[in-house]
Amino acid sequence: MAEVNILGTAHVSQQSVDEVRTAIAEYKPDVVAVELDPSRFQALKRQARDPTVDDVLEVKNFNSLLVQWLLAYLQRKIGIDVGVDPGAEMKAAIEEAEKNNIPIALVDRDIRITLMRFWHSMGIIEKIKMIWALIISIAEVDNGQEIDIESLKEQNVIDMVMEEFRKFSPNGARALIDERDAFIAHQLIILKAQRPEGKILAVVGAGHRQGIKNYLDNPSGLPPFDSLTKQPKSFPWGKIFGFAVTALFAFLLAAIAFSGVGWNVLLYAFLFWVVIHGVLAGLFTLLAGGHPYSAITCFCVAWMTSLNPMLHAGWIAAYVEARVRKPPITDFRRIYECETIGEMAKVPLFKVVLVAALANLGSLLGTILYFIFVFPVLGIDPGVVISTGIQNMWSWFTGLF
Known part of the structure; x- marks a missing residue:
């Protein structure tokens, strides 16, 4: 049976970049699985076609797109403060894998489906609370409040943050965290079946590490794959x-x-x-x-x-x-x-x-x-x-x- 090594990272951490490079050099995986979908992979490599204003007007997902941009700004602002571009550790994993001719597997769910399920899963109160918290977070970061990025990879800190997120927005946490844990676990199980004697290094955000591990240890608890990829249907x-x-x-x-x-x-x-x-x-x-x-x-x-x-x-x-x-x-x-x-x-x-x-x-x-x-x-x-x-x-x- 293939061996899976899950490396939890912070998306704006130089230490995580170094850890990724070291893990690939020392573990010598047969496959490097990254927490990316094809569109984000192409964007990271600057190969993606930028949507036009007509694309935006046609889809009409103005509210969720605005939230996506503000979340990206918050992550980028933190990255600027610590001197690391968001997603630098994923880019490092891709560069090291390509340099060593190691296949790359994109194991995350399509970002468009994730955002739609995230937005449609929340009620009006959850959306208001989430937007307000996002505004407060941006204001705090813009005012120079320091964040200890490396502490966010410690399991006790992760557990505390996840618990607060679930209290704050249970439906949002399910779409952003739990469903993606299950999706990535499904993808890793498929990779294990394809390479029964190989070694797989999975580079994922630290907040997903434990959830993915739990599913890999107990695959019977995984929700059906189709249920994770359906377009969201919410009550109108x-x-x-x-x-x-x-x-x-x-x-x-x-x-x-x-x-x-x-x-x-x-x-x-x-x-x-x-x-x-x-x-x-x-x-x-x-x-x-x-x-x-x-x-x-x-x-x-x-x-x-x-x-x-x-x-x-x-x-x-x-x-x-x-x-x-x-x-x-x-x-x-x-x-x-x-x-x-x-x-x-x-x-x-x-x-x-x-x-x-x-x-x-x-x-x-x-x-x-x-x-x-x-x-x-x-x-x-x-x-x-x-x-x-x-x-x-x-x-x-x-x-x-």
Whole structure:
């Protein structure tokens, strides 16, 4: 049976780079397995095609892409502080394997599937907590807070960090850690079967080491491989919320119309919907650094898109932003090379994605504030208007039959 040696590393550690080179020289593996998928492997070797702005607009994964960029920035910022590029130990493993003519195995799951499963697995509260924690972490690193990278490879520290992550975001931890542990273990078992007498060196992040080892020691506990590679299917809470908003708005207008308070009140109720959505969506577009044309477009369409669960104001604003700013294809790589958030915010492609995310947030906030303040703004009693409106609607409906 093939022998597997799992080397746990830190992704921004010079010591890990040295450990990888030493392990390959001393262990002399027949295969070097690295925690990479084909797209990240190509990116590390700078062979990947950078996505265009049209690719980004077509997929519409603006929120998850924004989180991915911020996570990459955080990792890069830590790497700059310690003088090591993120993924340097994986690059060292690839270079040493190629130099010694050792086959390389890419054993991690496709990053696109991981990110989709990560994002779709979390509820709205988990997403808010995660984004807030990410913002705080970036602020701390930007302010010069030191991080002991090497301590993150110690098992007791890893266990503590993982336990906190699971408390903070159990669904996110399952997608980012547990599922990938299982996926990598599946891949290593396949390699063992292909090379029954060989030696395999697996270079993985320290946080995955114990989970992978547990699965290799007890393969019967592995989840089915197919369950780890499926496109995520989550309950369509967003669409349900959208249809509920549309129904509630229609009901509210109908109740006002049948309550007898006057057509002017109905007109003001509709205009308040148009204005509050337009102003907030447009304002958030400008806060994202969007072009005035994008903000004006967002102002004009937000009231309509907020009533259509299949369309979002941010998508339209992003499309306009992309056509006005015209991000070059090099922008995708530039974002990963930025050394400050301010520098990143000036990249046109980043602005397109940020505009989409914040414009949608502004429109959502407009919906919430509308239902809170519509009656105080109109100066009417909601209980009287709704109850009277329902009674009159019922009388009208029964009168038809």
